[in-house]
Amino acid sequence: MSAATKAIEAGHIWTFPGGIHPPERKELSNQTSIAPLPLAKDYYLPLKQHSGAPGELLVQVGDQVKAGQALTQIGANNGLPVHAPTSGTITAIGPGIIAHPSGLADTVITITADGNDEHIALEPLADYTQISRADLLERIKDAGIAGLGGAGFPTAQKLALQRPLDYLIINGVECEPYISADDRLMREHAQTIIDGTEILLHIAGCKKALIAIEANKPEAIAAFEGLLDKHPQLALRVVPVKYPSGGEKQLIQLLTGRQVPSRGLPIDVGLVMQNVGTAFAVAQAVLQGKPLIERVVTVTGENVEKPGNYWVRLGTPVAYLLEQCGFKPEPDQRVIMGGPMMGFTLADLSVPVVKITNCILVPSSQELAPAQDEMACIRCGACADVCPAQLLPQQLQWLAKAKDYDGLDQQNLFDCIECGACAYVCPSEIPLVHYYRKAKAEVRNIAREKAKAEVARERFEARQERLEREKQERLERHRKAAEARKKAQAEAVAQGGDNPQDAVQAAIARAKARKAAQAAAAQQQNKEGDDA
Amino acid sequence: MTFKIAASPHAHQRRTTQQVMRWVYLALIPGVLVQTYFFGFGVYVQLALALLTAWVAEGLAMRLRGRPVAHAWQDHTAIVTAVLLAISIPALAPWWIIVMGTAFAIIVVKHVYGGVGQNLFNPAMAGYVLLLISFPVQMTSWPIPNELAQLQVSISDTVSLIFSGFTQAGYNLEQLRMGADGITMATPLDSLRNDLNHQLTLGEALSKPIFDDFAGIGWAWVNIAFLLGGLVLIKQKIISWHIPGGMLVGLLVPAAIYWLFNPDQAITPMLHALSGATMLGAFFIATDPVTAATSNKGRWVFGLLVGFLVFVIRTWGGYPDAVAFAVLLANMTVPVIDKYTQPIAYGHGGRS
Ligand code: SF4
Numbered sequence: 026m027s028a029a030t031k032a033i034e035a036g037h038i039w040t041f042p043g044g045i046h047p048p049e050r051k052e053l054s055n056q057t058s059i060a061p062l063p064l065a066k067d068y069y070l071p072l073k074q075h076s077g078a079p080g081e082l083l084v085q086v087g088d089q090v091k092a093g094q095a096l097t098q099i100g101a102n103n104g105l106p107v108h109a110p111t112s113g114t115i116t117a118i119g120p121g122i123i124a125h126p127s128g129l130a131d132t133v134i135t136i137t138a139d140g141n142d143e144h145i146a147l148e149p150l151a152d153y154t155q156i157s158r159a160d161l162l163e164r165i166k167d168a169g170i171a172g173l174g175g176a177g178f179p180t181a182q183k184l185a186l187q188r189p190l191d192y193l194i195i196n197g198v199e200c201e202p203y204i205s206a207d208d209r210l211m212r213e214h215a216q217t218i219i220d221g222t223e224i225l226l227h228i229a230g231c232k233k234a235l236i237a238i239e240a241n242k243p244e245a246i247a248a249f250e251g252l253l254d255k256h257p258q259l260a261l262r263v264v265p266v267k268y269p270s271g272g273e274k275q276l277i278q279l280l281t282g283r284q285v286p287s288r289g290l291p292i293d294v295g296l297v298m299q300n301v302g303t304a305f306a307v308a309q310a311v312l313q314g315k316p317l318i319e320r321v322v323t324v325t326g327e328n329v330e331k332p333g334n335y336w337v338r339l340g341t342p343v344a345y346l347l348e349q350c351g352f353k354p355e356p357d358q359r360v361i362m363g364g365p366m367m368g369f370t371l372a373d374l375s376v377p378v379v380k381i382t383n384c385i386l387v388p389s390s391q392e393l394a395p396a397q398d399e400m401a402c403i404r405c406g407a408c409a410d411v412c413p414a415q416l417l418p419q420q421l422q423w424l425a426k427a428k429d430y431d432g433l434d435q436q437n438l439f440d441c442i443e444c445g446a447c448a449y450v451c452p453s454e455i456p457l458v459h460y461y462r463k464a465k466a467e468v469r470n471i472a473r474e475k476a477k478a479e480v481a482r483e484r485f486e487a488r489q490e491r492l493e494r495e496k497q498e499r500l501e502r503h504r505k506a507a508e509a510r511k512k513a514q515a516e517a518v519a520q521g522g523d524n525p526q527d528a529v530q531a532a533i534a535r536a537k538a539r540k541a542a543q544a545a546a547a548q549q550q551n552k553e554g555d556d557a
Numbered sequence: 558m559t560f561k562i563a564a565s566p567h568a569h570q571r572r573t574t575q576q577v578m579r580w581v582y583l584a585l586i587p588g589v590l591v592q593t594y595f596f597g598f599g600v601y602v603q604l605a606l607a608l609l610t611a612w613v614a615e616g617l618a619m620r621l622r623g624r625p626v627a628h629a630w631q632d633h634t635a636i637v638t639a640v641l642l643a644i645s646i647p648a649l650a651p652w653w654i655i656v657m658g659t660a661f662a663i664i665v666v667k668h669v670y671g672g673v674g675q676n677l678f679n680p681a682m683a684g685y686v687l688l689l690i691s692f693p694v695q696m697t698s699w700p701i702p703n704e705l706a707q708l709q710v711s712i713s714d715t716v717s718l719i720f721s722g723f724t725q726a727g728y729n730l731e732q733l734r735m736g737a738d739g740i741t742m743a744t745p746l747d748s749l750r751n752d753l754n755h756q757l758t759l760g761e762a763l764s765k766p767i768f769d770d771f772a773g774i775g776w777a778w779v780n781i782a783f784l785l786g787g788l789v790l791i792k793q794k795i796i797s798w799h800i801p802g803g804m805l806v807g808l809l810v811p812a813a814i815y816w817l818f819n820p821d822q823a824i825t826p827m828l829h830a831l832s833g834a835t836m837l838g839a840f841f842i843a844t845d846p847v848t849a850a851t852s853n854k855g856r857w858v859f860g861l862l863v864g865f866l867v868f869v870i871r872t873w874g875g876y877p878d879a880v881a882f883a884v885l886l887a888n889m890t891v892p893v894i895d896k897y898t899q900p901i902a903y904g905h906g907g908r909s
């Protein structure tokens with residue numbers, strides 16, 4: 026065992042550069058148990074709630090569905106299915122606003138609940154070790170499980186990558202301020218999370234899992250400590266409180282001292298990471314056959330009367346969720362999906378809760394003051410001090426504003442994880458992350474345009490080449506034909522036939538004479554006209 | 558009902574540029590008080606003149622550039638420039654010195670280069686150097702520390718000296734600067750340098766009354782006060798320790814070595830540390846974020862360079878104090894330092 030591995034085994038916690046300590050404000054929502062939310066009237070289910078392609082539709086308007094029934098099937102490219110969150114009727118399928126920073130529209134299935142909340146029959150699995158890895162992966166896919174931590178990457182797809190793994194990391198860090206969904210889940214369902222972790226280990230074919238929890242969650246830590254004796258394959262790791270310790274790359278650095286190579290994946294350094302919520306969902310899917318139709322959502326901020334954590338069916342409109350929690354909007358209210366550091370604001374509350382929705386935050390303007398006017402950068406370097414990716418955010422900002430894409434590349438723009446630590450500390454209140462996102466989008470656009478132009482150019486060149494080739498062939502054919510004709514003629518003349526060349530000459534002479542006569546006549550006419 | 562759209566992050570640590578700047582000039586207060594104690598009220602007059610000039614110059618420059626004037630006044634950066642310049646020049650220097658220096662610093666060094674954040678040189682130090690080169694006599698005529706002065710200068714005398722060159726009783730600055738022995742008093746560094754150049758030993762040079770304190774009357778305490786203010790800034794995370802630390806190491810280590818080999822002919826490390834503009838330079842001037850290196854490693858290198866340059870200029874150069882020159886020279890190297898100290902980004906093969 027290498028020294029580094031020994032250190033990992035011994036529970037050494039490394040550190041990562043930068044990071045910040047924003048006010049945690051978790052106590053606002055983590056005091057009460059996760060409560061169920063009463064059924065809503067309408068549910069809106071976007072077909073695409075994960076990264077990758079959507080699944081294909083299985084239902085049409087007018088269909089009756091039951092909770093847990095698949096509405097789409099596994100699609101191409103790991104497209105995951107979505108399931109009916111409750112029983113009711115499909116009343117619409119069409120474009121609707123989805124929960125996305127851009128406020129884009131996408132295909133959404135509307136289910137009007139019948140209030141009976143009938144479920145489909147579940148198929149529990151007695152012993153998952155008896156079925157093949159492929160079947161287990163299929164079960165996870167069928168249940169529609171995508172990473173519940175944020176990016177929504179299809180879980181089965183991550184697990185399907187076959188490469189030797191040293192550790193499975195279960196991420197229970199939850200370092201974003203305000204959010205306590207994972208915290209409560211860990212406190213209340215530690216055993217299920219452990220079961221899910223065992224299943225994930227089994228599928229990944231990996232020996233050991235590290236469960237990471239941030240030190241500010243003593244109850245969650247205690248819940249696991251009490252259970253882990255019976256699970257020698259699992260080890261608990263408590264990481265110090267610092268944002269963004271829960272970022273995938275940062276957590277890997279904390280627990281193993283390794284760095285995921287730029288543009289690489291954790292699996293490149295022998296690791297795979299899953300969120301605690303995902304482990305919970307996997308346990309439910311594999312052991313009980315339950316598809317992913319609900320998740321824990323933190324509702325918090327000073328402008329709700331009942332902040333807390335709720336079991337929310339996917340597809341529940343944010344408006345309904347907030348209404349149930351006693352939402353009192355103020356003028357210029359911000360409604361943030363996600364946390365204060367990385368979440369995005371919603372313009373319209375008809376957007377539904379989806380697989381990646383971990384928090385709805387409705388702050389008052391006192392607790393999270395709206396952004397001030399951007400001032401000039403004073404090059405204080407505070408941003409560079411806190412950047413966990415070791416970038417130079419102020420440099421990136423200058424380059425982004427100057428649209429210097431080569432410079433941005435040299436400064437590793439694409440290694441920015443958009444954690445927002447730099448913008449958090451910037452005294453000039455420069456919305457740094459906003460500039461990076463824009464620049465990234467522009468670079469991607471340029472790459473896309475370039476790829477398109479490249480294809481067009483290749484097509485054009487291929488065409489030119491073909492035309493040229495055809496022309497050459499044609500000329501060659503003509504030349505050959507002419508030669509053959511000449512040869513034939515020469516042979517004919519030699520054999521005493523008419524020389525067609527003479528006939529041509531004669532014809533030309535005739536034409537010339539005719540033209541000359543016409544010209545003379547015209548001149549004559551002009552003259553007469555002038556005289557008259 | 559539609560809701561407000563904003564870019565993440567939605568949380569912000571409420572420390573604005575204005576607050577940062579405010580901390581800087583608040584941390585200068587102990588130094589200013591000590592300066593006043595030893596060198597008289599002239600400091601306040603200079604401060605008032607500098608602030609007024611900075612305010613007008615900033616407004617004028619912004620107006621000429623067609624930018625919102627209020628914006629520039631709000632960020633308090635001009636205040637810092639004005640204060641630094643005012644406390645760097647001799648307390649009884651004629652009024653036009655500070656006015657000219659401040660105006661030059663703000664209009665040329667700051668705004669011609671594009672305003673806050675764009676200037677390559679530290680405005681206060683560029684202003685200082687301009688003045689030092691153009692008016693060496695006025696710029697090196699520090700008043701005698703009150704303890705040694707034959708004549709005490711009242712507030713009205715101070716004002717009168719700065720504006721007309723004479724006290725109400727008709728003394729000019731040169732007369733006031735005469736010591737008991739009838740020789741014009743120099744600053745400790747000045748006097749030391751002259752004496753060493755005239756082949757006196759260090760011991761002889763240090764026997765002058767101006768060295769009655771451990772590192773020169775007044776100057777040592779002024780330096781200690783700036784050191785205190787600087788530590789507050791580090792504590793408050795307004796500046797990082799890398800630049801001041803680097804500068805002190807870069808100055809004191811070579812100074813100590815040189816002194817060990819040359820005990821009779823070299824300035825002691827203690828004198829280096831506590832005289833002239835050492836502490837002011839280390840904590841308040843070299844740390845100007847706009848013109849210093851950006852990464853911590855870069856800041857450390859930048860600090861070392863400034864310190865080393867101070868040592869070289871003080872030891873072999875033509876000016877007794879060297880902080881302003883050292884900072885400006887180091888400013889020029891910042892792009893190179895930044896280039897070679899760029900941290901290795903995550904995932905690019907660095908080690909954690
Ligand atoms: S924190 Fe803001 S003001 Fe300071 S260097 Fe970074 S971008 Fe510039």
Ligand code: SF4
Nearest residue numbers: 412441442444445447
């Ligand atoms: S948002 Fe990007 S540049 Fe800013 S601190 Fe995070 S990783 Fe660094």
